[in-house]
Amino acid sequence: MIIDALVDLVHDKAYEEGMPALRLAFTHTPVGGKTRKELDEYIAGQDPVTKRPFMQEIVSYLTQPLNDEEKQTGTVKREKKRLIGPDTADNIQKYFDQRFWTDQLPIIMPTEERVAAMLKATRHKPDEIVGEMRVTGEREAWQYTVETVAINAVMAGAKPEMFPAILALAASRTNAHSSSTSSMAAMAVFNGAIVKDLDLNSSTGALGLYNNAGALIGRAWSLLSMNATGGSVPGHTYEGVQGNPMSDVPAVFAENIAGLPPGWKPLHVQKGFQMDQSVVSTFDGCQSQNTMMVLQDEDWDYTLKRFIGGVGSPQRGGKLLLIDPSVTPPLLRFGFDNKEKLIKWVKENVTVPQYHYWLDQEVINYKLGPARAGREPYATWLKLPADAPIPYLDNVEVVVVGGSGNIRWSVNECSYRKSVKVDDWR
Amino acid sequence: MSLTRRSYRAPQTIGGLALFGIAMACAGTAAAAEEAKYTVLNPTGNPPPIERRAMAPRPASLSGKTIYLVDETFDGGDKFLQQMQAWMAVHMPDVKTVFRAKKGAYAADDPDLWKEIKSVDGFMVMAIGH
Numbered sequence: 141m142i143i144d145a146l147v148d149l150v151h152d153k154a155y156e157e158g159m160p161a162l163r164l165a166f167t168h169t170p171v172g173g174k175t176r177k178e179l180d181e182y183i184a185g186q187d188p189v190t191k192r193p194f195m196q197e198i199v200s201y202l203t204q205p206l207n208d209e210e211k212q213t214g215t216v217k218r219e220k221k222r223l224i225g226p227d228t229a230d231n232i233q234k235y236f237d238q239r240f241w242t243d244q245l246p247i248i249m250p251t252e253e254r255v256a257a258m259l260k261a262t263r264h265k266p267d268e269i270v271g272e273m274r275v276t277g278e279r280e281a282w283q284y285t286v287e288t289v290a291i292n293a294v295m296a297g298a299k300p301e302m303f304p305a306i307l308a309l310a311a312s313r314t315n316a317h318s319s320s321t322s323s324m325a326a327m328a329v330f331n332g333a334i335v336k337d338l339d340l341n342s343s344t345g346a347l348g349l350y351n352n353a354g355a356l357i358g359r360a361w362s363l364l365s366m367n368a369t370g371g372s373v374p375g376h377t378y379e380g381v382q383g384n385p386m387s388d389v390p391a392v393f394a395e396n397i398a399g400l401p402p403g404w405k406p407l408h409v410q411k412g413f414q415m416d417q418s419v420v421s422t423f424d425g426c427q428s429q430n431t432m433m434v435l436q437d438e439d440w441d442y443t444l445k446r447f448i449g450g451v452g453s454p455q456r457g458g459k460l461l462l463i464d465p466s467v468t469p470p471l472l473r474f475g476f477d478n479k480e481k482l483i484k485w486v487k488e489n490v491t492v493p494q495y496h497y498w499l500d501q502e503v504i505n506y507k508l509g510p511a512r513a514g515r516e517p518y519a520t521w522l523k524l525p526a527d528a529p530i531p532y533l534d535n536v537e538v539v540v541v542g543g544s545g546n547i548r549w550s551v552n553e554c555s556y557r558k559s560v561k562v563d564d565w566r
Numbered sequence: 567m568s569l570t571r572r573s574y575r576a577p578q579t580i581g582g583l584a585l586f587g588i589a590m591a592c593a594g595t596a597a598a599a600e601e602a603k604y605t606v607l608n609p610t611g612n613p614p615p616i617e618r619r620a621m622a623p624r625p626a627s628l629s630g631k632t633i634y635l636v637d638e639t640f641d642g643g644d645k646f647l648q649q650m651q652a653w654m655a656v657h658m659p660d661v662k663t664v665f666r667a668k669k670g671a672y673a674a675d676d677p678d679l680w681k682e683i684k685s686v687d688g689f690m691v692m693a694i695g696h
Contacts, residue, residue, distance in 0.1 A: 141693045158618040170696055172641025179649045202689055203624050216616040226603035241609050249604045278673040282611035291609045368611040501641060509639045513669040
């Protein structure tokens with residue numbers, strides 16, 4: 141049984157699991173937030189998809205003998221046509237748009253010649269598997285090759301010198317178009333020599349489309365994320381309830397190394413890489429960007445807790461603190477003479493009372509089951525008193541970025557995913 | 567072996583390439599015929615093969631059987647199943663129902679529960695709320 145809003149998704153999932161004729165009953169959307177009386181009306185009524193009486197349908201699904209289709213076994217291979225056309229650019233654009241192989245903006249035609257030129261920027265073979273992606277953790281994994289990445293890079297308008305950076309992003313396997321109903325986005329931060337090579341932005345407007353390399357690499361990552369899994373099709377492979385503009389062209393920027401105060405290491409060094417190595421670090425699960433001004437000496441701790449904990453469900457353990465260089469002096473004064481101390485303070489001090497934690501619907505959805513199965517720390521948190529503070533953040537990172545036009549910084553609901561060396565993909 | 571993917575609202579993710587060819591043939595106008603033509607590469611990844619699975623055999627009747635109503639903890643699925651259980655108690659008195667919340671993450675297996683259901687030769691209806 142499933143809600144009718146997910147009718148296409150659930151048929152897709154049944155197809156992927158080898159049971160395309162799986163007997164599915166639907167009820168009205170939503171179920172969450174409804175009274176028991178309203179649910180009784182759903183149950184006594186019709187399946188909104190099949191228009192059959194809902195409970196009669198359930199009984200028939202459990203008792204009707206299997207037909208031949210439902211008994212089938214065996215392996216089904218799915219082939220794709222490598223070349224499309226010949227046709228005009230307008231018709232090909234339309235064909236791609238209709239299949240959600242684009243971001244609905246004009247693309248560069250990925251001809252064999254253009255893709256071959258892109259492939260020259262790496263020593264890796266076109267048919268080498270770079271990675272695999274899923275639209276969500278529960279859906280099937282699709283693989284993509286160096287050539288697949290090159291095709292999407294061409295479509296985005298990226299230049300061959302950007303290709304190793306795009307391949308490194310692809311190798312992170314971070315999906316910038318997750319199909320979560322919560323409308324997630326992603327971000328990527330570059331460190332090392334590649335920042336100068338590509339003139340990536342770490343200053344004013346770094347997260348926006350104010351830098352050619354960041355915009356084109358971000359768009360290539362976006363298109364690859366849509367197409368690696370066969371297209372980002374609303375209802376099928378994209379379920380974001382409201383969508384997220386941050387996922388259209390993910391923020392791709394550089395850390396502001398010159399703005400790091402003494403003692404604060406760049407992100408890639410924190411992750412074990414050498415200072416001069418070119419590295420891209422990805423963040424996903426991004427759902428909001430919350431900006432504020434500098435903290436005051438009198439109540440910095442109260443304000444920091446309120447600001448970081450003020451947005452989003454405590455089910456999400458990730459926060460990415462993007463600190464403008466102008467905001468670092470007071471943070472040093474508060475004792476945060478390295479990033480690690482700030483991260484530790486946030487993880488220990490941003491909390492929510494146990495009672496409210498377990499009433500959060502996302503927590504119920506994602507953490508209650510594991511808690512019941514004995515998974516820590518959730519099993520212990522479930523047993524704590526109602527007023528016990530739950531330190532729910534477990535994925536906190538700090539990156540320095542910005543042009544210091546004002547004493548502003550931001551908390552982003554993002555989780556660190558992976559860091560990949562760019563030079564491995566040259 | 568063929569496998570048809572169902573679609574209710576949006577175009578299919580893959581397939582339909584033959585239709586594309588027909589559409590391209592029909593869409594051509596005199597003006598378009600003079601435009602540059604492109605042959606382009608397919609930007610999609612490679613889907614895994616699908617292993618088809620047969621569904622479990624069905625009984626002729628549910629009379630005397632046990633049906634487990636299993637919640638996987640998403641948005642209100644528990645309340646929905648409990649109301650279903652109440653409906654079945656009134657309208658299907660010869661069927662025993664058991665409400666259970668599955669352990670583990672919402673998409674994770676719960677081997678102990680599956681074993682329990684099998685031990686009573688029972689049936690399962692799982693609800694995914696939202």
